[in-house]
Amino acid sequence: MQGKAKKLTFLSLAAAVALILSYVEVLLPPIVTAVPGIKIGLPNIVIIFLLYRFGVKDAAAVSAVRLAAVTLLFGNPVMLIYSIAGAALSLALMALCKKCGLFSAVGVSIVGGVSHNLGQILVAMLLLETAEIGYYMIVLAVSGTVAGIFIGLAGMAVLKAMKNVRF
Amino acid sequence: MGTNDRKKIRNDIILAVVLLAVAAAAMLFWHFGKVEGDFAVVLIDGVETARYALDTDTEVVIHTDNAGENTLVIAGGKAYVGAANCPDLVCAGHRAISRVGETIVCLPHKLVIKITAASDAGGVDMAA
Known part of the structure; x- marks a missing residue:
């Protein structure tokens, strides 16, 4: 298998892995029930890997496929707009952060975790027309940072393990 | 590990600490600045x-x-x-x-x- 077909096959596989990780995350009990929205963000391991090995366009494509599948399987259309906002802002800022060259994959992942939460909070503030929701961001900044560290380390491990695999 | 990698890890740590510090400051501000509502x-x-x-x-x-x-x-x-x-x-x-x-x-x-x-x-x- 050569070139485009190989790449397409791998990206499809990556989308499947990201989808499975989303499902695993749904199964995990909520870490803090008092504050909604705290998640570890397992699918971001795949997105970070793709960002480093394939680039932002392919990462965005896989992210979009995952979101569509997750919405059909466990979500509802109302939640899709939150998912898109989180995923889009997160990927955009991670790509910028990777490009600027100041951070390792862990730093990029921290930015991804925090900005994912920020995107969702901004949409909630707009849709519900209630600015006060913004204070959730305090807790979500902490959870995004902590989750980002672990996801970044996992992403680094995957990148290292796949170093010799050529696409 | 090259010096560039070391620098990146240092920046990662600075990023995490700054984010956590800002959140902690905001949380303190929130905690002490708020009054019981009616x-x-x-x-x-x-x-x-x-x-x-x-x-x-x-x-x-x-x-x-x-x-x-x-x-x-x-x-x-x-x-x-x-x-x-x-x-x-x-x-x-x-x-x-x-x-x-x-x-x-x-x-x-x-x-x-x-x-x-x-x-x-x-x-x-x-x-x-």
Whole structure:
């Protein structure tokens, strides 16, 4: 298998892995029930890997496929707009952060975790027309940072393990 | 490990510490800057539909679009959602709120319950 077909096959596989990780995350009990929205963000391991090995366009494509599948399987259309906002802002800022060259994959992942939460909070503030929701961001900044560290380390491990695999 | 990698890891740590410090500062500011509120205000799709005094214990069912139902309970000066028929039940799991500016949000029902002070005339203030 050569070139485009190989790449397409791998990206499809990556989308499947990201989808499975989303499902695993749904199964995990909520870490803090008092504050909604705290998640570890397992699918971001795949997105970070793709960002480093394939680039932002392919990462965005896989992210979009995952979101569509997750919405059909466990979500509802109302939640899709939150998912898109989180995923889009997160990927955009991670790509910028990777490009600027100041951070390792862990730093990029921290930015991804925090900005994912920020995107969702901004949409909630707009849709519900209630600015006060913004204070959730305090807790979500902490959870995004902590989750980002672990996801970044996992992403680094995957990148290292796949170093010799050529696409 | 090259010096460039070391520098990146140092920057990662600075990034994490700065984010956590900002959050901690905001949390302290929030904790000490807030006062107990007087009303639980019900907003559906951003529009105020009702308000209940926190000093009177009560239990009301809030009806939202698409046959949504959330039971608002006010007890001991705090407000919480006792039961709801939304899919995620995040609102029902939320801790009780009593300070000005605190909210309980039910995203599926576009419902916000927010605490305000008596001096707040009501309505939505996006500049807050």
